[in-house]
Amino acid sequence: GAGVSQTPSNKVTEKGKYVELRCDPISGHTALYWYRQSLGQGPEFLIYFQGTGAADDSGLPNDRFFAVRPEGSVSTLKIQRTERGDSAVYLCASSKGGSYGYTFGSGTRLTVV
Amino acid sequence: GQQLNQSPQSMFIQEGEDVSMNCTSSSIFNTWLWYKQEPGEGPVLLIALYKAGELTSNGRLTAQFGITRKDSFLNISASIPSDVGIYFCAGRRGGGADGLTFGKGTHLIIQP
Numbered sequence: 001g002a003g004v005s006q007t008p009s010n011k012v013t014e015k016g017k018y019v020e021l022r023c024d025p026i027s028g029h030t031a032l033y034w035y036r037q038s039l040g041q042g043p044e045f046l047i048y049f050q051g052t053g054a055a056d057d058s059g060l061p062n063d064r065f066f067a068v069r070p071e072g073s074v075s076t077l078k079i080q081r082t083e084r085g086d087s088a089v090y091l092c093a094s095s096k097g098g099s100y101g102y103t104f105g106s107g108t109r110l111t112v113v
Numbered sequence: 114g115q116q117l118n119q120s121p122q123s124m125f126i127q128e129g130e131d132v133s134m135n136c137t138s139s140s141i142f143n144t145w146l147w148y149k150q151e152p153g154e155g156p157v158l159l160i161a162l163y164k165a166g167e168l169t170s171n172g173r174l175t176a177q178f179g180i181t182r183k184d185s186f187l188n189i190s191a192s193i194p195s196d197v198g199i200y201f202c203a204g205r206r207g208g209g210a211d212g213l214t215f216g217k218g219t220h221l222i223i224q225p
Contacts, residue, residue: 004155033212042117042201042215043156056212091155101146104155 002026004105006092012111013082021077021108025094032075033102034067035091043091049075050097082112116140119202119216126192127224134200134219135186142204145178145185146213150199159200160187189221197223 005024013019025032031050035043045059049069057067064082069075079086089109095102119136126132136145144163148156160171162178162185169176175188185202199220203213 035212040217042119042203042217043213045212045214048212059212093155101158101161104157106154 004092004094004103006090006105006108008108009106010109010111012113015082015084015112017082019079019082019110021079021090021110023075023077023092023094023105025073025075025092026103027073029094029096029102030072031095031097031102032069033093033095034075034077035093035104037089037091037107039088046077079110082110084112086110087112117202117204117214117216119219121219122217123220123222125222125224128192128194130192132189132192132196132221133186134202135184136202136204136216137184138204138214139183140206141182142206142214143182144205145176146203146205147174147176147185147187148201148203148215150201150218151197156201192221192223194223194225197221 007022033048034046037043047057047067048055051072052069064080066078089107091104091107093102093104117136117138146161147159149159150156160169160176165182166180167178173190199218201218202216205211205213
């Protein structure tokens with residue numbers, strides 16, 4: 001596609017539930033990133049994929065968070081047993097790899113009630 | 114957590130004024146980038162800096178990569194209403210495609 005597409009754009013879920021957030025990167029982009037942005041803060045790095053593998057998952061806050069990219073294109077961020085503190089905008093970005101700048105999607109706003 | 118100190122936190126200026134914001138870090142970054150974010154959207158890359166001392170312009174925007182590799186500034190000349198938004202600095206430690214560390218942002222508000 002022309003840009004990075006994230007679905008859903010908004011998600012409201014109850015505390016304790018499981019959620020999946022989807023990212024469709026720009027076609028041909030090998031690198032894919034997930035960031036989390038809390039209100040009034042800059043984006044915070046979560047995980048980076050090069051192709052199908054997670055090259056760096058050091059930003060995942062705990063084992064309730066997991067991300068996959070099975071075919072090297074679409075990625076899914078999975079959050080188990082959601083907590084109110086998980087409420088934030090989850091941003092996805094993709095790039096050609098290397099030191100190229102990357103393109104962000106519009107994000108998924110997750111609200112845990 | 115975030116390790117980039119960005120200032121000022123917000124700026125209220127008149128249309129036509131010049132704007133200056135900066136970012137400092139206690140550690141070295143090999144790449145500095147400046148992004149702009151508008152409500153409901155992801156950040157959009159404005160300028161990327163790859164070498165210490167580099168000064169780069171993009172239209173009315175000018176940014177510099179500090180010689181110590183621990184700081185960067187962004188200047189906007191002759192501000193216009195569409196410059197309103199939140200500006201973020203971001204640094205990358207590695208030389209490749211590593212994740213970025215972002216500042217907390219500078220909220221630019223232009224008064225008529």
